[in-house]
Amino acid sequence: MSFLFEDFRGWKEYCSENNQELFEAVLEYEVEQKQRTEEEIWTGLEAAYQVMKEAVQTGLSEDMISRSGMINNGAKKVHAYPTPVLSKEFQLLISRALAAKEVNSCMGRVVAAPTAGASGILPGVMVTLQELHDVPDKKIMEGLLIGAGIALIMEKRASIAGAVGGCQAETGSAAAMGAGAIVYCLGGNVDQVFNAVAITIQCMLGLVCDPVAGLVEVPCVVRNASAAAIANSSAQIALADVSAVIPVDECVEAMGEVGQSMETRYKETALGGLAATTTGKAISNRVLIQDIEMLPDEDSIS
Numbered sequence: 001m002s003f004l005f006e007d008f009r010g011w012k013e014y015c016s017e018n019n020q021e022l023f024e025a026v027l028e029y030e031v032e033q034k035q036r037t038e039e040e041i042w043t044g045l046e047a048a049y050q051v052m053k054e055a056v057q058t059g060l061s062e063d064m065i066s067r068s069g070m071i072n073n074g075a076k077k078v079h080a081y082p083t084p085v086l087s088k089e090f091q092l093l094i095s096r097a098l099a100a101k102e103v104n105s106c107m108g109r110v111v112a113a114p115t116a117g118a119s120g121i122l123p124g125v126m127v128t129l130q131e132l133h134d135v136p137d138k139k140i141m142e143g144l145l146i147g148a149g150i151a152l153i154m155e156k157r158a159s160i161a162g163a164v165g166g167c168q169a170e171t172g173s174a175a176a177m178g179a180g181a182i183v184y185c186l187g188g189n190v191d192q193v194f195n196a197v198a199i200t201i202q203c204m205l206g207l208v209c210d211p212v213a214g215l216v217e218v219p220c221v222v223r224n225a226s227a228a229a230i231a232n233s234s235a236q237i238a239l240a241d242v243s244a245v246i247p248v249d250e251c252v253e254a255m256g257e258v259g260q261s262m263e264t265r266y267k268e269t270a271l272g273g274l275a276a277t278t279t280g281k282a283i284s285n286r287v288l289i290q291d292i293e294m295l296p297d298e299d300s301i302s
């Protein structure tokens with residue numbers, strides 16, 4: 001019987017009792033629950049990471065203009081800007097997260113990790129981590145498995161969907177996955193991995209889901225970049241053994257409670273927040289008219 005991903009405390013206990021690494025419990029779970037072989041799971045992870053890398057590359061090289069026009073090659077502009085705000089690596093992290101998410105907003109191929117709306121975060125984080133620290137592919141896959149375990153618990157105890165728990169649930173979960181994976185790949189222990197998740201949740205708590213015109217473009221794309229930055233800052237803090245104070249399971253409970261009490265207009269309905277601004281509503285009307293103009297006329301249907 002593999003561990004069922006109910007909470008972080010149980011995950012740690014299970015690994016300790018069975019002398020397993022965190023990723024091994026996730027692997028066992030996938031084998032048992034999904035009826036797949038270990039080899040199939042590793043192959044799937046490799047394929048997923050390949051798609052992530054391609055999304056980064058595509059977003060940084062091809063034309064990325066969404067049909068609404070709200071997304072217009074932002075990643076390439078950030079990538080090419082001559083002055084890095086912190087370091088070249090930070091600039092790369094931000095431009096990569098933007099790039100992969102822009103591919104999603106322009107209907108390209110991405111990995112929903114854990115959702116399409118948050119699909120730029122893990123590519124930005126993992127590609128940059130691997131390049132910077134020369135992390136072997138196998139370790140990256142193990143980090144992705146740990147990210148999957150983190151998402152399983154967050155889904156169970158709170159949510160990973162903006163429509164259910166706000167953007168904290170969606171980009172917040174992806175950032176937590178990234179933070180845990182970074183700490184693991186850089187040699188952190190179990191407590192440090194979970195502490196990184198707790199710190200990330202604390203930083204993302206309360207973020208509403210308010211996509212302009214109901215399109216997963218604004219503010220979604222820039223939030224992928226900021227969530228990638230938070231994943232890295234949380235990992236940096238956790239690796240230094242700075243405590244989140246509130247244990248990770250309680251942080252997840254808090255995220256669930258905040259998500260439940262969030263008003264419907266902040267849950268992907270495009271009725272609140274940025275979507276309800278004057279400009280947001282004007283864009284929404286323009287997109288609606290665009291859609292109507294693209295409908296085939298009745299004569300051509302019949």
Ligand code: SF4
Nearest residue numbers: 117162167170209220
């Ligand atoms: S604002 Fe909503 S749709 Fe956009 S990334 Fe966040 S959760 Fe997803």
